[in-house]
Amino acid sequence: MAKKIILIGSPNSGKSLLFNRLTGLHHKVANFPGITVDIGIGKMRALPDVMLVDFPGTYSLQAISAEEHVAVEHFHRALQDPDVEQVLCLIDATRLEKSLYFTLQVIRDCERHGKPVTVLANLIDVLDNHGFSLDVAELGAALHTTVLPVSARTGKGIDAVIKQLQATRDRGVQAPRAHLLDA
Numbered sequence: 628m629a630k631k632i633i634l635i636g637s638p639n640s641g642k643s644l645l646f647n648r649l650t651g652l653h654h655k656v657a658n659f660p661g662i663t664v665d666i667g668i669g670k671m672r673a674l675p676d677v678m679l680v681d682f683p684g685t686y687s688l689q690a691i692s693a694e695e696h697v698a699v700e701h702f703h704r705a706l707q708d709p710d711v712e713q714v715l716c717l718i719d720a721t722r723l724e725k726s727l728y729f730t731l732q733v734i735r736d737c738e739r740h741g742k743p744v745t746v747l748a749n750l751i752d753v754l755d756n757h758g759f760s761l762d763v764a765e766l767g768a769a770l771h772t773t774v775l776p777v778s779a780r781t782g783k784g785i786d787a788v789i790k791q792l793q794a795t796r797d798r799g800v801q802a803p804r805a806h807l808l809d810a
Contacts, residue, residue, distance in 0.1 A: 629678045631710050632671070632792065633742075635702055635733060636717030637726060638684030638694070641749040643667070645717060645779035646681040649788075666701055673789040674796075677712070680705065686725070688732040702733075706740040713743050713795055715788070720748040720761050720776065734772055743795050745773045747788060752778035 634649075636642045647653055650669030667681035682702055685695040705711050716733045718726035730746055737744040748761055767774035773791060777784035 628710050629670075630676060630712050630796075631678045631680050631705070631708065632674075633702065633705050633711055633714045634679055634681045634717065635698065635714065636684060636747075636749075637686050637719060637729060640684065640717050640719045640726070641779040642681060642684055642717050645747070645749065645777070646679060648779055648782060648785060649673070650679055666697070674792060677792075680711075685729070687729055688736065703736070706736060706742055711742060713745065713792060715745055715747055715792075717747045717749050717779075720750045721753050723761075730770065734770060743772075745775060745788070745791055745795070746770060747775055747777045747784075749777050749779050751776040752781050752783055 634642060634646055646667055646669065649671050651672045652667070652669045666683070668678055669681075671677045671679050682698040683694040685698040687695070688699050688702070690696040690699040706714075714733065714737050716730055718730055734744050734746075746767070748763060748766070751761065754761055761776060763774040763776050775784055775787050775791060777788060
């Protein structure tokens with residue numbers, strides 16, 4: 628069976644665009660709720676032995692909408708799947724306040740299941756264009772996981788994501804213990 632990497636994040640954070648960039652597929656991308664209610668699966672271009680699994684966007688792992696129920700239910704099931712090697716948690720770098728609660732939930736659940744998680748701070752190009760920056764090293768230290776800046780739109784940072792995924796696979800890394808998340 629093919630190994631899998633999970634892609635999870637908030638609605639309208641660029642998840643489908645990132646999925647398409649990493650797989651070379653052309654899943655429907657739209658900017659309104661309810662468009663992505665299916666789970667997308669595609670072979671990663673850079674890691675052809677890995678299937679990338681894209682869940683519908685959700686703001687929390689405590690679902691309230693139909694899309695969120697699909698995402699949360701499948702995410703929890705996927706964490707128990709031995710073929711799932713890693714989780715990519717996509718956040719909107721321009722709206723960290725909306726992303727961090729969800730991100731902490733994802734990190735906590737991944738830790739409980741021994742799945743390494745990498746946080747991808749998307750829309751970094753928007754921050755750059757407005758003269759802002761994000762200290763991803765400091766954010767990573769606070770979250771006790773790797774945080775990488777990316778732009779799903781331009782492709783900036785995608786090579787670093789692939790290198791991180793491959794390095795984690797090569798090391799067989801388990802999720803780090805982040806005691807501040809033991810809530």
